[in-house]
Amino acid sequence: MSKSSLFTPVRLGNLSLENRIFLPPLTRCRSTQPGDIPNGLMAQYYTQRTQAGFLITEGTQIEPRGQGYAWTPGIYTPEQIAGWKQVTTAVHQRQRPIFAQLWHVGRVSHRALQPDHQPPVAPSAVAATGVNVFIPTGPGTGKLVPPDTPRALTILEIHQMVELYAQAARNALAAGFDGVEIHAANGYLINQFMSERANFRTDAYGGSLSNRLRFLREVVEAVRAVVSADRLGVRFSPLFGTTTEERVYLGLLESNPAETYTQAVRVLAEAGIAYVSLAEADWANAPEMPDSFRATVRDIFGGRILCAGRYDLNRARHVLGHGWADMIGFGRKFIANPDLPARLEHGWLLNSLDPATMYGGGAHGYTDYPFHNKETHQ
Structure with a gap:
């Protein structure tokens, strides 16, 4: 399959997309303070990247307790x-669809970000390790700190949390989004319920894999009832390999990741949702997602499969060519190249990413990356 396959149309739920490139969720921490409110600068940033066939917002917390990093936007107040x-x-206005990613960090937070400086909430009272969260220390300033030990949610609170996801979906529709993506990846709340490394409950939400997937199932069902199945996606981050290091950026390493995520994908297949998004390991020397797992996901799931993580044209060609994915997301490349699809299609040089401007700040490193100059090809 040639690189041009990225630029062929595809159906996603009830949407007709012009190409198979999507903008994946990318935390940028540019919301207006106080109140974690999306703003005009963010509108400019997303509009610049509408050469993608489909856009998904950065993680957007569904309630105040869902925040783990300073200045990330919410979707639970009228102002947001x-x-x-x-x-x-x-x-x-650029005739592109955009979904909101519904996010709750669970235990990956700190009292400084929580209402009344209470501990974060999670399936179990076990602190996340190997990760830092970013807390504000003043206007426009902050620091990285280890997350606080959470408290375990009660059964009643779990039921209330499911409704918070549903209400966030209602808010997303009120804000004009075409649909929503449920964030069940990267070691955050839903991933914590799914994981044997974060969920030590002994009730109906813990223990067996079926029980650990119960919260995912209930959230998907509640959100589907609001937005409909063809406006709904879910993101997972299956981690394969032999390392025992917990990488919250990607997710939690299960003793049998293929089994965990095969059953999780079955939950989505039964719900009939529009897509499953697989966030793949993207650090240096990261383990590859096994082709056998990719093939299993394709066999199980009848909707679209979206993949992102360290992709270039060759990797995209390989995965699309085998039918293991329908769309490919480009993250860091899209940050530095607002016109990335055109650059990929024509073989134009890519801008370099400035890591210092990834999180927080203003327009610099956010909306000032240059578009390709067709006169000079720079």
Whole structure:
């Protein structure tokens, strides 16, 4: 399959997309303070990247306790909904669909980010390790700190949390989004319920794999009832390999990751949702996702499969060519290249990413990356 296959149309749920490139969720920490409110600068950022066939927002916390990093946007107040409306209106003017990623970090947080400085909430009272969170220390300043030990949610609170996801989906529709993606990856709340390394409950939400997937199942069902199945996606981050290091950025390493995520994908297949998104390991020398797992996901799941993580044209060609994915996401490349699809299609040089401007700040390193100059090819 040639690189041009990335630029062929595809159906996603009830949407007709012009190409198979998507903008994956990318935390940028540019919301207006106080209030974690999306703003005009964010609308400009997303609009710049509408050469993608499909856009997904950065992780957007569904409630105040869902925040693990300073200045990330929410979708639970009228002001936040109005802020996101600026974004969706601007993107729709470019005739592109955009989904909101619904996010709750669970235990990956700190009292400084929690209401009344209470501990974070999680399936079990076990602290996340091997990760830091970013807390504010003043206007525009912050620092990295280890997350605090959470407290375990009660059964009643779990039921209330499911409804918070559903309400966030209602808010997303009110803000003009075309649909939502449920964030069940990267070691955050839903991933914590799924994982034997974070969930030590002995009730109906813990123990067996079926029980550990119960929260995922209930959230998917509740959100589907709001937005409909063809406007819904879920993101996972299956981690394969032999390392015992817990990498919260990617997810939690299960003793049998293929079994865990095969059953998780079955939950989504039964729900009939539009897509499953697989966030793949993307650090140096990261273990590859096994082709056997890719093939299993394709056999199980009848909707679209989205993949992202260290992709270039050759990797995209390989995965698309085998039918293991329908769309490919490019993250860091898209940050530095707002016109990335055109650059990929024409073989134009790519801008370099400035890591110092990834999180927080203003327009610099956010909306000021240059578009390709067709006169000079720079």
